[in-house]
Amino acid sequence: MNERILLDSALRYFLEIVRQGSINKASTTLHVAPSAISRQLARLEAELGSQLFERHPSGMRLSPSGELLAAHARKARLEAARVVEEITGLEGIQRGTVRIASVEGLASYMLPHLIVEYRKKYHGIHFDLAVSSSIDVTKHVSEGLADIGLTISLAAERNIKVEKRVMAPIHAVMAASHPLAGKPHVTLAQLSHYPFALPTDNTTIRQLFNVSCSRQGLLIEPVLVSNSVTPLVHFAACNGGVTLIGDVSVRHLSQTAQLVSLPIRDREMSGRTIEIQTLAGRTLPKGVADFLDALMQALEATPVM
Incomplete structure (x- = not known):
């Protein structure tokens, strides 16, 4: 059984237009003719007495009325899925x-x-x-x-x-053989003497790192920048230098990686x-x-x- 059974076609089509940004793209994903989707949308707008989308050359954007309906329709879809799970035999927490x-x-x-x-x-x-x-x-x-x-x-x-x-304080992560690995905690000033692998500027870790370095007048140029945490951690595990990761995440790193994580005492590093x-x-x-x-x-x- 599918939650679509409990969700009106017009609402399903409406949500797909929201997701895809156009009737033609919604038609492709739904395998329904564009004309049928347009009719359902027109029916919704007529019944509600309000325009649900603003038409632009770049696509269809929700109007204020459309935003309200989208919030309702998403919750209705999720509630339908929950009910279907229970009706089809979900007892307790089995599947x-x-x-x-x-x-x-x-x-x-x-x-x-x-x-x-x-x-x-x-x-x-x-x-x-x-x-x-x-x-x-x-x-x-x-x-x-x-x-x-x-x-x-x-x-x-x-x-x-x-x-x-x-x-979620930020920790310094390094190989167990790193010169600082035996310390109980470190500062960015201490870490600045070693190569760094850092995430990109759009991450909170990098932003807090930049703020802390700026406050202290530290100039640290990373030797590796990545938008993925995995190569940063492997860089540290290979004894390439130091990387930064949240405390909650680092506690679940594989112990076979021979990594050490140390709290960073600079105040910005505990602000996440x-x-x-x-x-x-x-x-x-x-x-x-x-x-x-x-x-x-x-x-x-x-x-x-």
Whole structure:
């Protein structure tokens, strides 16, 4: 059974236009004639007495009325999916899919570990994990494309419920053989004498790093810059130098990597916050709600230095 059974065709077509930005593209993904989609959209606009889209050469954009309907339709689609799961025999937490959107550091290290442990208890639960930027994680949740979002705290967003916030200080990561590896903590001034591998400027880690260096008059030019955390960590593991990663993520790095993570004492390096997000006003399926609890407990259990 599919949740489409419980969702009006006009709303499904409307949501696909929102997602694709045009009737023709929605037609392609839905395998429905453009004329049929146009008729359903016209019916919706006539019944509501309001224009739902603003037509532009670059595509169709939601009007204020369309924004309200889109929020309703996304919640209706998610509620329909939840009901269908229960009707088709979901008893307790035996099967289902948890869709997660997460920033890369948490997706690469913490979440796989947690998913493995969770599936030992509920092996019928499957996971769909999308790795995105902080902004896109929130967008995935607000558009109903993800059940749970794990992101770095930004400005408050409409239609988003913050289930939990935890501090996520930034640590210096290096090989166990690095000259500083035996210290209890380090400063950026101490680290500045060694090669750095850093994330790109659009990440909160890099932005806080830049602010701290500017305040102290430190000039640190990274020898490696990447938009992915994986090569940065491998660079450090190969004793190429130092990289930076959030404390929550680094605690789930493979112990075979022979890596050491050290707290950084500069004040800017402890200013990050992780948020667990869901769609406001939504009743989560049982499996999603239970995994959300496990996720929040895992973050609570993570000691913060």
